[in-house]
Amino acid sequence: MKSTTQKARLTARRINVLDGMLGQGTDRNLDADARTWLRQLATAGEMTSVRMRSGFVRADDALTDASDKKRPAVRDGWPPVSILSSIPNGVALRTAITALFLAQTKNRTIFRRGAIQLPLRAISAKEPGWTDVMVVPAVFRSRQAGSGSTQHTLTDNRVRQVRDALDRLDIEPKVRRRTKTPMARVGLFASPSQAGTARRSPTPVTLYAETGLRVGEPIDWVLPQRDYFEVPISFWTNGWVHALTPSEIANFFMYLHLDTTEPLSTDAAGHAVNGYTRGALYGLTPDAWDTHQTLSRFGLLDVTPDPERRDDGQIPGGATQHGHLHRIRATLAGLEQPAVETVLTALRAMEDE
Numbered sequence: 001m002k003s004t005t006q007k008a009r010l011t012a013r014r015i016n017v018l019d020g021m022l023g024q025g026t027d028r029n030l031d032a033d034a035r036t037w038l039r040q041l042a043t044a045g046e047m048t049s050v051r052m053r054s055g056f057v058r059a060d061d062a063l064t065d066a067s068d069k070k071r072p073a074v075r076d077g078w079p080p081v082s083i084l085s086s087i088p089n090g091v092a093l094r095t096a097i098t099a100l101f102l103a104q105t106k107n108r109t110i111f112r113r114g115a116i117q118l119p120l121r122a123i124s125a126k127e128p129g130w131t132d133v134m135v136v137p138a139v140f141r142s143r144q145a146g147s148g149s150t151q152h153t154l155t156d157n158r159v160r161q162v163r164d165a166l167d168r169l170d171i172e173p174k175v176r177r178r179t180k181t182p183m184a185r186v187g188l189f190a191s192p193s194q195a196g197t198a199r200r201s202p203t204p205v206t207l208y209a210e211t212g213l214r215v216g217e218p219i220d221w222v223l224p225q226r227d228y229f230e231v232p233i234s235f236w237t238n239g240w241v242h243a244l245t246p247s248e249i250a251n252f253f254m255y256l257h258l259d260t261t262e263p264l265s266t267d268a269a270g271h272a273v274n275g276y277t278r279g280a281l282y283g284l285t286p287d288a289w290d291t292h293q294t295l296s297r298f299g300l301l302d303v304t305p306d307p308e309r310r311d312d313g314q315i316p317g318g319a320t321q322h323g324h325l326h327r328i329r330a331t332l333a334g335l336e337q338p339a340v341e342t343v344l345t346a347l348r349a350m351e352d353e
Contacts, residue, residue, distance in 0.1 A: 011347055017137045018243065018344050030135045031239050031340045037133045038101070039237045045105040049230040051223060052100060054261070055211030057081045057253050062280040080212040082283030083184045085250035087168075091136055093246045095165040096188055096210070098134050101236050103207055103221060114220050115204035120159045123202075130162045131155070135242035166191060166205060171218055187213035229253075229260040234335040240300075243339035247288040252300055254282045255330040270304055270329035292328055297346040299334030303327070 023029035041047075057079050084093035102118070103111045109127070110117055121129040138157035167173055171187040190206040208218040231253070235241055244252065258271045278284050295301040304327040334342075 008351070011351060014245075015344060015347050015351075018340050018347075020137055021135055021242065021340050030137075031242070034133060034135045034242065035237060035239050037128045041102070041105045041107060041110070041133070042233050042237055045107060047104060047106075047233045049232050050097075050101050050104050050236070051228045051230055052097075052253075053209060053211050053224050054227045054229065054257060055079065055209075055214070057229075057250070057257050058281055059283060060214065062276075063283055077212075077214055078184060078283050080186045080188065080210060081250045081253055083186055083212075085246040085284070085288060087246065090165060090168065091134065091161055092165045092168045092186075093249060094134060094241060095130075095162065096169055096186070097231075097241060097249070098130075098236070099169075099188070099205075099207055100210060101241075102133070104223065111207075113204075115206045117202040117204055119202050120162055121155065130166075131158045134162065135239070136161050171208065171213070185213050187218055190218075229257045231256060232332055232335050238335060238337065239339035240335060241339075243343045244295075244298075245291070247285075248291045248295055250282075250284055250288055251291045252295055252330065254278075254284065255301065255328060259330055264329055268327075268329070270302060270327035272325035272327055274325060292326070294346070294350075297350070298339075298343055299337060300331055302329050302331045 021029075021031040023032075059079050059082075063078065080096065081093065084096060087093070099116055102116050105111065118133075119129040120131060122132045123129065136158040138154045138161070166189060169186050169188045171185070171190050173185065188208055188210060190208065191203065207221040209221050211219075241249075254273070255271060258273070262271065264270065275286075278286075278288075292301055292303055296303045
């Protein structure tokens with residue numbers, strides 16, 4: 001669990017990033033620009049939701065090495081959302097779910113022959129790129145290169161982040177990363193070895209089924225007809241896709257999936273998710289599950305607390321009874337609010353407490 005000081009520091013940093021999305025201290029209002037593109041695409045495609053396969057968020061079989069207290073390093077075969085939400089930095093999860101949105105827009109310029117046809121940057125005012133349909137926070141940096149100075153513009157920074165995310169999602173990641181432990185493969189894309197080098201030229205990125213690498217060969221993506229759950233289109237058009245953290249997205253998607261597989265009656269308080277369900281089936285850490293508190297403040301989850309649990313989820317006396325569980329359900333009406341402004345308001349209220 002993070003300390004109070006850590007949480008305060010992360011909250012302040014997050015507020016700064018969200019302010020930047022609205023145009024404070026940056027070159028443009030990224031939130032407004034991306035939402036305009038997403039709404040245009042959703043309206044043209046008459047979209048009301050985006051379908052996602054169950055295997056995107058939930059394991060086929062229980063993850064035997066998962067823990068109720070902590071999660072070991074993710075491995076090949078884990079649910080893609082679990083893998084991607086464990087990456088502390090970058091926009092890989094955001095890129096993956098944006099790809100699923102794009103594939104379902106019915107726009108044959110953007111998605112045809114099983115591949116997403118987008119450049120990294122916009123070709124024209126009528127043809128967006130990856131950095132237009134996604135909000136990619138960036139900072140201006142300059143560094144000394146020999147006797148001269150090499151400047152990396154905000155746009156260059158965003159392009160690099162998207163290129164890295166596409167590579168991270170590739171069936172054969174091409175970037176050798178300096179990590180002590182191997183990173184689990186996701187395998188949602190297949191792209192040419194030099195994908196993304198031509199920033200303003202569409203590079204076909206083949207989309208595979210979002211269940212990722214399980215066994216055998218990857219399966220080409222087609223619109224799922226069974227064993228799927230739906231995410232309302234307002235998750236994208238109102239900016240929740242870029243306002244939420246990867247852990248918050250993973251937790252919210254878990255409850256959306258549970259609403260489909262285990263429908264609640266109208267008078268039910270919500271789902272009681274124990275450590276086994278969270279860790280062994282959805283591959284989420286305790287920290288990821290703890291985001292239910294912020295998601296509740298954002299208006300996306302309705303939480304009925306167990307009166308015997310403290311705010312940190314522990315039971316006084318050290319008991320570990322699974323019978324004492326919060327009841328939680330997704331609140332879709334919350335998605336109708338502008339995400340960045342809603343999240344900023346909640347985070348600033350948390351700072352003042």
